[in-house]
Amino acid sequence: MPVKIAVNGYGTIGKRIVDAVLSNKDFRLVGIAKYRVDYSAYLAARKGIPIYVPRERASEFREAGLEPHGYVDYLFEEADLIYDASPGGKGAGNKKIYESYGKPGVFQGGEEPGVAELSYSTLCNFEEALNKKYVRVVSCNTTGMLRLLCTLHREYGVKRALSVIIRRAADPKEDQRGPVNSILLDPPSIPSHHGLDARTVAPWLDIVTAAAVVPTTLMHMQFIEVELSTQVNRGDVVELLDGINRFLLVESASTGIDSTSKVMELARDSGRPRGDIYENIVFIDSLSINASRLYLFQGIHQESIVIPENIDVAYAMLGIESDPLKVMERVDSTLGIGG
Amino acid sequence: MPVKIAVNGYGTIGKRIVDAVLSNKDFRLVGIAKYRVDYSAYLAARKGIPIYVPRERASEFREAGLEPHGYVDYLFEEADLIYDASPGGKGAGNKKIYESYGKPGVFQGGEEPGVAELSYSTLCNFEEALNKKYVRVVSCNTTGMLRLLCTLHREYGVKRALSVIIRRAADPKEDQRGPVNSILLDPPSIPSHHGLDARTVAPWLDIVTAAAVVPTTLMHMQFIEVELSTQVNRGDVVELLDGINRFLLVESASTGIDSTSKVMELARDSGRPRGDIYENIVFIDSLSINASRLYLFQGIHQESIVIPENIDVAYAMLGIESDPLKVMERVDSTLGIGG
Amino acid sequence: MPVKIAVNGYGTIGKRIVDAVLSNKDFRLVGIAKYRVDYSAYLAARKGIPIYVPRERASEFREAGLEPHGYVDYLFEEADLIYDASPGGKGAGNKKIYESYGKPGVFQGGEEPGVAELSYSTLCNFEEALNKKYVRVVSCNTTGMLRLLCTLHREYGVKRALSVIIRRAADPKEDQRGPVNSILLDPPSIPSHHGLDARTVAPWLDIVTAAAVVPTTLMHMQFIEVELSTQVNRGDVVELLDGINRFLLVESASTGIDSTSKVMELARDSGRPRGDIYENIVFIDSLSINASRLYLFQGIHQESIVIPENIDVAYAMLGIESDPLKVMERVDSTLGIGG
Amino acid sequence: MPVKIAVNGYGTIGKRIVDAVLSNKDFRLVGIAKYRVDYSAYLAARKGIPIYVPRERASEFREAGLEPHGYVDYLFEEADLIYDASPGGKGAGNKKIYESYGKPGVFQGGEEPGVAELSYSTLCNFEEALNKKYVRVVSCNTTGMLRLLCTLHREYGVKRALSVIIRRAADPKEDQRGPVNSILLDPPSIPSHHGLDARTVAPWLDIVTAAAVVPTTLMHMQFIEVELSTQVNRGDVVELLDGINRFLLVESASTGIDSTSKVMELARDSGRPRGDIYENIVFIDSLSINASRLYLFQGIHQESIVIPENIDVAYAMLGIESDPLKVMERVDSTLGIGG
Numbered sequence A, B, C, D: 001m002p003v004k005i006a007v008n009g010y011g012t013i014g015k016r017i018v019d020a021v022l023s024n025k026d027f028r029l030v031g032i033a034k035y036r037v038d039y040s041a042y043l044a045a046r047k048g049i050p051i052y053v054p055r056e057r058a059s060e061f062r063e064a065g066l067e068p069h070g071y072v073d074y075l076f077e078e079a080d081l082i083y084d085a086s087p088g089g090k091g092a093g094n095k096k097i098y099e100s101y102g103k104p105g106v107f108q109g110g111e112e113p114g115v116a117e118l119s120y121s122t123l124c125n126f127e128e129a130l131n132k133k134y135v136r137v138v139s140c141n142t143t144g145m146l147r148l149l150c151t152l153h154r155e156y157g158v159k160r161a162l163s164v165i166i167r168r169a170a171d172p173k174e175d176q177r178g179p180v181n182s183i184l185l186d187p188p189s190i191p192s193h194h195g196l197d198a199r200t201v202a203p204w205l206d207i208v209t210a211a212a213v214v215p216t217t218l219m220h221m222q223f224i225e226v227e228l229s230t231q232v233n234r235g236d237v238v239e240l241l242d243g244i245n246r247f248l249l250v251e252s253a254s255t256g257i258d259s260t261s262k263v264m265e266l267a268r269d270s271g272r273p274r275g276d277i278y279e280n281i282v283f284i285d286s287l288s289i290n291a292s293r294l295y296l297f298q299g300i301h302q303e304s305i306v307i308p309e310n311i312d313v314a315y316a317m318l319g320i321e322s323d324p325l326k327v328m329e330r331v332d333s334t335l336g337i338g339g
C-alpha cells in the first residue's frame, strides 16, 4: 500500500517533490499545503492536486475561485510522512506542528542541522536514515559535493578536498535578487559554510570551501580539487562516475557543450520536465588527474538536484527498502534519470 | 496522405519545426539536414530523426559514431516542402538549391523579404499564401506585433501604431553574445526596421518602431500603442484577444506574474515542451484604453513564437486547407495551444 | 557670505550633493550626518568632510577610529539649508526634525510630493521655488523627462507626450537587487507613476508613461514621443537642445557610441568625477520628426542627473539669485557641465 | 632628458598607457597611432594628444574634422620606445615594423610569448628586463597572480599554487560580448592556459589554474590557494602585502565591501581616474592560513592592472634605473598608488 505524503510549501522545491511523488507508485500524494493565492495555486488546482489551506485563509482562496480540498490540519493528520518545503528557516517552527501530529518529516537544506536527527545524502549515509523520524536533506551545493566526494571516498579514500563554488545569484523565477553586475563574496571569508555543512553528513571529510555569487540564474558551478589516498587512473574515475546514474557526464569537445546555458539547452531538448537536471553535471573534459590529485568542474542545477535524495530518504525513514542501490534504481527510474 | 517535409538547419527554429511536424499527422518528416557534429546531432539520432548530411561531411559524422541516413540531395529530392531554418542571410543561397529541385520552401525572418514571393503572418494574410511557392515567415518581433495589429485592424481599424521593443540580447543557449551590462540602441536611429518589416505583410500599416537590446535571454518585451479608428471598450478588447488562441492573457494582480522570468516559470510548470510559449503573452493588467488609444505590454518568446505560423503556411502553400480558422485550430491543437 | 549647508544622508545622492557644494563658492559645507560606520565614513573623514552623528552612535564611530566632528543636532542648528538625502520614504519623518530647527530643506524624488510645498525641476518651474521653505527635487527619470518636455513646451508647445522607460535595475554599488535575467514590468499596469510625478511639476502636461526594469546598472533609457503644437524642423530642435547645457548630444554614426556602456566609457575617458553625467544624454541620431511628432531616446544617469537641480533650487529658495539662466550658468560651470 | 614614447593603439590599454606617460616627467609622449575615427579620436584631439595616422587614412580623419599630427611612420621614427597596445594577436605583425625602425617595443598579454625576448612582471623578474629590446607584459590575470605569488615566494617559498579564476565576460565598454546568463568554462579543460602563462615569467612555479567566465564587466576574481615552504603567521602575511603598494587590502567586516561592485564604488568615490584600480585588490577577510596553506580571494581590475608594469619595464629596458624598488616607488607616485 502506497505511503501517504503531504508536502508543506509549494515553491521551487515543493512542486518538484510533488511531481516526484506523483510519478512514483510507492507513494500517494494526500495534498499540498498552500498559504497564498498565486499562479501556482491555480496551476495545482488545474492539475488536480488537492490543496489544503490554513482555516483563516480559506475564504481568500474561495474568493479567488479556488475551493480548497480541506484545511492543513487534516492534511497533516492524514499523511504518513510530511515533506517540509517551506522557505529556509521556517522548518524549525513547522517541526513543532509535525510533532504535534506525531508525524515524521523531511526537511530541506535551508534549515539548521539541529532541526533533524540526521543530515542526509544518499551516497554517503543512507543507512543512518533507516527508521529516523526527522531528517534533513542537505542543500543543493552540499548535495552535489557529497555525491562526488562520498563516491570517491568509498572507492579511493579522500584525504583532503577543496571546492570553489561559483554560485547562481537567484533561481530563474526570482526577479528581485541580484547582483546584476558584480561578483559577491558570500561570505567574504574563507572557509564558507558549505564545508561545515558537508561535514554534518560526512564528519570524516577534510575540506575547505569558498564561495562567490555571480549574476546568473541557471546553475551553480563547482570547481573541485580532491587529494585521494591512492594514485588513480583517469579512465577508472570516468568509468566509476559513468556507472552511477546520479552523475551526468558531459563531453565538451565532441558536443560543443562548455557552459551552463548549453547544458540547460540540452535538458530542454531532451524533454526533461521543466528542463530539470537531477544529476551532478560533470564536465568530463575538465576531469584531470595529477598523481593523487583530481580536479574537475561540475554544474549543480539548484532547483532539482535535491529531489532524488528527498525521495530516497523516505524509503529509509519509513523502512520501505533498506538497500540504497535498490532505492536509487527505483527512484531514478521514476524520475527518468539514467537509462 | 501526409505531406513530406524536409527541414534544412537544426538550430533554435529548425528543431522546433521538426517537433511540430512530428506531432502533426498531416505531415511526415523526411529528415533534417545537418552540417556539423554537435550535441543536437546526437540527440536527433537518439530521437530517431533521420539525419542527412552533405556528401563531403559524411565521414566526419561517421567518425563521431553517427551514421547519416543519407545525403542532403536525397532529402531535398524526396520532400514536398522544405523548411529553411538556416542562419539569417543563408536562405537566399539555399533557395537556389531548392529551386534546382523544383521544391517549394518556407524561409525565416532573418532573410531579406526578396527571398520569397510573400512575407507572411497568419492573422494578416493567410489567403495570400495560397499556392505560393516561396514564402517568408516574418521574424519573432514582427510576428508578435502583426498578430496583435491585424487582429485589432480587422475588428476596429488601426489608424496608427507605435512599438518600443525591448529586445532580448541572445537566445538562452547563446553564450557568446552580449551585452552584459548595457542598453544598446539597435539601431540608434528611429524608426527601427521592425515597422518596415511589418509593412511587408501589412502595407496599410502606419507604424513607428524603436528598439533597444537589454541583457536578458528569455523574451522580447513590446510596448504597443495603437490609435484605433473607433472608440473601444477595454472589456471588448480583452474578450477579442481572449477568444484567439494565439494570445495568452496573463493577469498580474491575481497571479503575481509581472515579469518575463515569472512567465517562463509558468511555462515550465505547465509542462510546455522546452518551456516554449507560442502565444503573444499579453500582460492584461497593462492593457489600458484612453478614448481610441490602446496601450499594452506583450512578451514575445523569440524561440518559439514563429512555429505556429511556419506550420500554418504549409497548409496554404500546398493547398491542404484554405480556411485560416480551420488551419489555426488544427495547428494549435497539435501544439497544445489554447484548449 | 556663503550659505551654510548640511547634508543628511551620505549615499548615492548625498555624496554627490556634498561634492557639488564643496566645489561651489556660494556655499559652505557645515558637514554631513552619518548614521552607520562604513567605507564611506572613512572616505569622508579622509577627505576632511566634517561628520556629525547621532549622540547614541558616537561611541560606535569612535571605536572604529572615526572621531565625529559633533552631533547631528549641532549640524542642523548651524545650517542655513538642509539637504535630505536619506533613503526614499524617510524624508517625511526627517522633515519634522528640520522644522523643529526652523530650517528649510530640499527633499529627493523618493519622497511623496506632499513632503514639500513644491515639486521642482529647474527648466520647468524655477520661479515657483523662490523663497519656498520645503521643496522636492523630482526623481531621476522625472527630472530627465521634464528637462526635455518643458524645453520643448516653452519653444513649441507640447500637446501630448508618451514615454517608455527602460529602467536600470540597481545602482552600480547595489549588489542585492535584481533582476538577473528578466524584464520586470514595474508596474505591470499602464500608466506608470512617472507621468503623475511629472505633473506635480508641470500640471499642463498630457502624458502617458510605461516602465520596465532590465538587468543593467548604468543608466535608464527613455523612449520619448512628443506631439508638438506646431510642425518643427529637426535642425531647429537639435539647435535648441544643443544650446542648453543640461543636454549632452551624442552622435552615434560618427563616434560609434550607441549604448549606455559606451556613453559611460566616454564619461570615464573625459575625466568626469565618478564617471557621472549630469546631462540628459540625447542620442541625437534617434531624434526624428514626423510632421508635429518628435521621437527620441535619451539616457538618464540616475546617480547624478538630479545634482544640478538640487543646487539650482537652493539659489531660489534662499533668494540668492532669481534668474534661472544665471543660476544654471553658475551651477553648470562649477560642475563642469558644458563649456 | 625624458624618453620619447609612441603608443600604437588607443583602446582600453593604450589610452591608460598614454595617461600614465603624460603624468610621468621621465617620459614624453610623441603621440599615438590611430587607425579609425571614433569618439576616442575626438577626445584625444580635445586633450591635445598628437594623433598619427596611416597615410591612406589621413583623408578620412580630415573629413571628420580631425587634422592628423602626422603619419605613423614619423611617430615610430621619432620614438625611443614603442608601446604596442593593439588587439591581441596583432603585435607579432607590428613587431616587424618596429624592427624596421630599429625601435624597442613593449607588447601586451594578448600576444604569444614568442613575440618578445622576455615575458615580464615587475615583482618577479624586473632585473631580466634590463636592456632588453622586446618585452611582453603578461595579461591582467597573470600579472595579478604573479604579483602575489612572486612576493610570497621571495618571502616564504611557494611549493605549489592553485588558482580558480572567475573571469569578467567583457570590458565595460564592450557591448557585443557575452555571456548574458551563463557560466562558461574557458577552457572546459583543466588546467587553463593561465598557469602556463605565469611560468613564462616564473618557470619555478608549480601551479594549476582553472577558469570560468561569468556575466559581469567589472573585474576578474581569483581564488588562490598556495602551499608555502614554511608555516606562516596570518599577521605576517597581511603585513607583507600591506607594505607593498601594488596590493590594496580591503577589509570587508568594517567597511561593508564584499563585492567587486562595491570595490568599484570605492574607486569612483576615491577619485581614481576612470575608477581604475592598479593594485591587486586583496579581500583581506578571506586571507586564511592553515599550517603552510594560504587561501585568499583577490580582485583584478582588468582594464588597468597592467599599467604600472608597462611603465616599470621601460625603466629597465632603457636602462633608466635598475633598482626595481626605486622604479616602483617612482611609478606608483605618478599613478597615485599607495601613499
Ligand SMILES: NC(=O)c1ccc[n+]([C@@H]2O[C@H](COP(=O)([O-])OP(=O)(O)OC[C@H]3O[C@@H](n4cnc5c(N)ncnc54)[C@H](O)[C@@H]3O)[C@@H](O)[C@H]2O)c1
Pocket (backbone or CB within 6 Å): A008, A009, A010, A011, A012, A013, A014, A033, A035, A036, A085, A086, A087, A088, A089, A090, A094, A108, A109, A110, A111, A138, A139, A140, A171, A302, A303, A306
Ligand atoms: N531553490 C533552491 O535552489 C533550493 C535548493 C536546495 C534546497 N533549497 C531549500 O529548500 C527549501 C525551500 O526553498 P524553495 O526554493 O523551494 O523556496 P520557495 O520560496 O520557492 O518556496 C517556499 C514555499 O513555502 C511556502 N511557505 C511560506 N511559509 C510557509 C510555512 N510557514 N510553512 C510551509 N510553507 C510555507 C511559500 O508560500 C512557498 O510556496 C529551503 O530550505 C531552501 O533552502 C532550495
Ligand SMILES: NC(=O)c1ccc[n+]([C@@H]2O[C@H](COP(=O)([O-])OP(=O)(O)OC[C@H]3O[C@@H](n4cnc5c(N)ncnc54)[C@H](O)[C@@H]3O)[C@@H](O)[C@H]2O)c1
Pocket (backbone or CB within 6 Å): B008, B009, B010, B011, B012, B013, B014, B033, B035, B036, B085, B086, B087, B088, B089, B090, B094, B108, B109, B110, B111, B138, B139, B140, B171, B302, B303, B306
Ligand atoms: N532564434 C530566434 O530568436 C529566431 C526567432 C525568429 C526567427 N529566427 C530566424 O530563424 C532563422 C534561423 O535562426 P536560428 O535562431 O534557428 O539559428 P541557429 O543558429 O540556432 O540555427 C541555424 C542552423 O542552421 C545550420 N546551418 C548552418 N549553415 C547552414 C546552411 N547553409 N544551410 C542550412 N542550415 C545551415 C546550423 O548548423 C544551425 O543548426 C534565422 O533566419 C533567424 O533570423 C530566429
Ligand SMILES: NC(=O)c1ccc[n+]([C@@H]2O[C@H](COP(=O)([O-])OP(=O)(O)OC[C@H]3O[C@@H](n4cnc5c(N)ncnc54)[C@H](O)[C@@H]3O)[C@@H](O)[C@H]2O)c1
Pocket (backbone or CB within 6 Å): C008, C009, C010, C011, C012, C013, C014, C033, C035, C036, C085, C086, C087, C088, C089, C090, C094, C108, C109, C110, C111, C138, C139, C140, C171, C302, C303, C306
Ligand atoms: N539612487 C538613485 O538612482 C536616485 C536618483 C534620484 C533620486 N534618488 C532619491 O534620492 C534619495 C536618496 O537615495 P540614495 O540612492 O542616495 O540612497 P542611498 O541608500 O544610497 O543613501 C541613503 C543614505 O541615507 C542614510 N540614512 C539612513 N537613514 C537615514 C535617516 N533617517 N536620515 C538621514 N539619512 C539616513 C543612509 O545611511 C545612506 O547613507 C531617495 O529619495 C531616492 O529616491 C535616488
Ligand SMILES: NC(=O)c1ccc[n+]([C@@H]2O[C@H](COP(=O)([O-])OP(=O)(O)OC[C@H]3O[C@@H](n4cnc5c(N)ncnc54)[C@H](O)[C@@H]3O)[C@@H](O)[C@H]2O)c1
Pocket (backbone or CB within 6 Å): D008, D009, D010, D011, D012, D013, D014, D033, D035, D036, D085, D086, D087, D088, D089, D090, D094, D108, D109, D110, D111, D138, D139, D140, D171, D302, D303, D306
Ligand atoms: N582589456 C583588457 O582587459 C586587457 C587587459 C590586459 C591586457 N590586455 C591586452 O592588451 C592588448 C590591447 O587590448 P585592449 O583591450 O586595449 O584592446 P582594444 O580593442 O580596446 O584596443 C585596441 C586598439 O588597437 C587599435 N588597432 C587596431 N589594429 C591595430 C594595429 N594593427 N596596430 C595597432 N593598433 C591597432 C584599435 O583601433 C584599438 O584602438 C591586447 O593584447 C590585450 O590582450 C587587455
